[in-house]
Amino acid sequence: MIRLVSLAALLLLWQIGASLSDPHRLPGPAAVFEKIYEEAVSGALFFNLAVTLARVVAAFALAMSFGAAIGYLMGRNRLADRLLDPWVVTLLNLPALVVIVLAYVWAGLTEVAAIGAVALNKLPNAIVVVREGARALDPHLEDMAQVFRFSRVARVKHLVLPQLAPYLAAATRSGLSLVWKIVLVVELLGRSNGVGFEINMAFQLFDMKLLLAYALPFVALMLGVETFLVQPLERHVSRWRRGVSRRLDRV
Amino acid sequence: MNDTSRAGGAASLDVSIASKDYHSASGRPLRALEDLRLTLPAGQAGAVVGPSGCGKTTLLRLIAGLDKDYVGAITLPEHGRLGMVFQEPRLLPWRSVIDNIRIAAPHAREDDIAALLDEFGLAEHASHFPRELSLGLARRVALARALAVKPDLLLLDEPLVSLDAALAKDLREMIARLIDERRITTLIVTHDLNEAIALGDRLFLLSARPARVAATIDVPTPRKQLLEEAAARIEAQARAVYQGKSSYHGKSSPR
Numbered sequence: 001m002i003r004l005v006s007l008a009a010l011l012l013l014w015q016i017g018a019s020l021s022d023p024h025r026l027p028g029p030a031a032v033f034e035k036i037y038e039e040a041v042s043g044a045l046f047f048n049l050a051v052t053l054a055r056v057v058a059a060f061a062l063a064m065s066f067g068a069a070i071g072y073l074m075g076r077n078r079l080a081d082r083l084l085d086p087w088v089v090t091l092l093n094l095p096a097l098v099v100i101v102l103a104y105v106w107a108g109l110t111e112v113a114a115i116g117a118v119a120l121n122k123l124p125n126a127i128v129v130v131r132e133g134a135r136a137l138d139p140h141l142e143d144m145a146q147v148f149r150f151s152r153v154a155r156v157k158h159l160v161l162p163q164l165a166p167y168l169a170a171a172t173r174s175g176l177s178l179v180w181k182i183v184l185v186v187e188l189l190g191r192s193n194g195v196g197f198e199i200n201m202a203f204q205l206f207d208m209k210l211l212l213a214y215a216l217p218f219v220a221l222m223l224g225v226e227t228f229l230v231q232p233l234e235r236h237v238s239r240w241r242r243g244v245s246r247r248l249d250r251v
Numbered sequence: 252m253n254d255t256s257r258a259g260g261a262a263s264l265d266v267s268i269a270s271k272d273y274h275s276a277s278g279r280p281l282r283a284l285e286d287l288r289l290t291l292p293a294g295q296a297g298a299v300v301g302p303s304g305c306g307k308t309t310l311l312r313l314i315a316g317l318d319k320d321y322v323g324a325i326t327l328p329e330h331g332r333l334g335m336v337f338q339e340p341r342l343l344p345w346r347s348v349i350d351n352i353r354i355a356a357p358h359a360r361e362d363d364i365a366a367l368l369d370e371f372g373l374a375e376h377a378s379h380f381p382r383e384l385s386l387g388l389a390r391r392v393a394l395a396r397a398l399a400v401k402p403d404l405l406l407l408d409e410p411l412v413s414l415d416a417a418l419a420k421d422l423r424e425m426i427a428r429l430i431d432e433r434r435i436t437t438l439i440v441t442h443d444l445n446e447a448i449a450l451g452d453r454l455f456l457l458s459a460r461p462a463r464v465a466a467t468i469d470v471p472t473p474r475k476q477l478l479e480e481a482a483a484r485i486e487a488q489a490r491a492v493y494q495g496k497s498s499y500h501g502k503s504s505p506r
């Protein structure tokens with residue numbers, strides 16, 4: 001409810017701002033929604049959103065799986081930690097733009113280079129967060145698992161993953177927003193489709209309607225993923241923290 | 252250096268530890284156990300009594316194979332399947348009571364698990380998460396979990412500590428009953444002499460750190476008839492061993 005009110009206020013502000021300024025600099029909501037409709041009908045909007053989303057998913061999955069594996073290793077193994085730490089620190093502090101340009105130079109203006117560059121930007125953050133989680137694994141539970149001879153699979157499933165879940169969730173949240181933003185830059189610099197490419201086109205044509213017609217649905221998509229995918233997932237993995245079963249018993 | 256093996260025919264627990272040292276990053280090593288020997292026949296309950304901090308948990312960890320850094324030899328009962336109740340319940344907080352048991356004992360039959368839940372008064376808590384349980388209930392879950400694996404050796408680390416008197420009595424009776432009925436070789440660690448006399452067939456009195464077995468005392472059977480006079484006699488004997496030190500008195504210190 002409060003969210004809706006605040007969204008309405010935003011629209012109102014936008015309308016007021018638009019009526020006070022040059023429509024070429026800030027078109028009003030009506031004009032932008034009309035443009036969104038046009039792009040949607042032509043199919044271009046969905047195509048570009050889908051392309052960008054696919055890149056986000058691929059880069060995110062790559063970064064998270066490698067990040068989780070490397071982060072876990074570094075959190076559990078002193079030698080691996082000391083060996084890899086300088087690399088992680090370097091990667092953490094390397095500007096995104098440098099990684100992107102290097103990827104395009106070395107691997108050409110290809111899909112692999114684009115997705116790889118995005119993944120590489122997210123990777124060190126995933127590593128650092130998961131490493132923190134791996135360091136915090138409870139040795140008491142590990143002893144318990146050893147006494148009861150948990151299988152390797154059971155250890156991962158019942159011990160490691162539930163303890164890493166909050167860290168993975170944190171890495172997911174911060175990671176998704178990072179990946180969203182970098183994907184657009186990557187598309188702008190070296191791809192011929194996707195939301196980033198379209199926004200660049202709009203910029204070159206100085207077509208603010210077109211720019212907003214891509215930026216807004218993109219923001220809506222991000223919000224949707226966050227609200228309907230990430231947050232429920234987070235609640236699901238941490239449901240044991242709140243006395244859920246007791247509440248269910250009463251029903 | 253050390254040798255943990257499984258007995259062939261004689262299914263007893265045999266512990267012979269020359270020394271166990273803890274090494275801290277700085278300073279000299281801390282000797283927790285020294286020349287500690289004990290033998291527990293199959294099917295019997297042994298009670299290890301000792302002042303707090305003397306090395307009781309250390310001894311259990313060595314027997315459980317959780318720490319292999321010691322000098323000596325430990326022979327487990329045949330098959331060597333372990334059930335253990337740690338000093339803290341150590342349940343998986345993200346799984347329900349019944350799932351905690353299922354996960355630790357993946358081969359246990361569902362009706363066996365249900366029977367265990369009944370036996371320990373846990374049936375109505377089966378779907379609860381550990382954080383919803385009191386310490387007393389959580390201990391019982393840990394006990395049910397340890398039994399679900401059908402252990403050849405049951406290790407209990409201070410199973411009654413930090414419980415109020417009534418709960419401790421309930422749980423003590425449950426443990427006494429399961430020892431009587433199941434005849435699993437069981438080693439109970441406690442700092443409470445009365446608890447040890449009530450539960451153990453054989454008592455091992457540990458010295459202060461570094462712990463060794465200062466005396467081994469067999470509790471006469473049948474336990475019920477003899478309990479009162481035996482308790483008095485054993486207590487006197489134990490007092491002599493500790494030479495009047497009060498550390499084993501029945502009151503558990505808050506921790």
Ligand SMILES: Nc1ncnc2c1ncn2[C@@H]1O[C@H](COP(=O)(O)OP(=O)(O)OP(=O)(O)O)[C@@H](O)[C@H]1O
Nearest residue numbers: 273274281283302303304305306307308309310442
């Ligand atoms: N991992 C460890 N590293 C160093 N010292 C340890 C370690 N574990 C235990 N100790 C020390 O070894 C001694 C024996 O500890 P232990 O936990 O076995 O005693 P306990 O008899 O079980 O005590 P409590 O009655 O408190 O349960 C203590 O002095 C303790 O501080």
Ligand SMILES: [Mg+2]
Nearest residue numbers: 307308309338
């Ligand atoms: Mg202890």
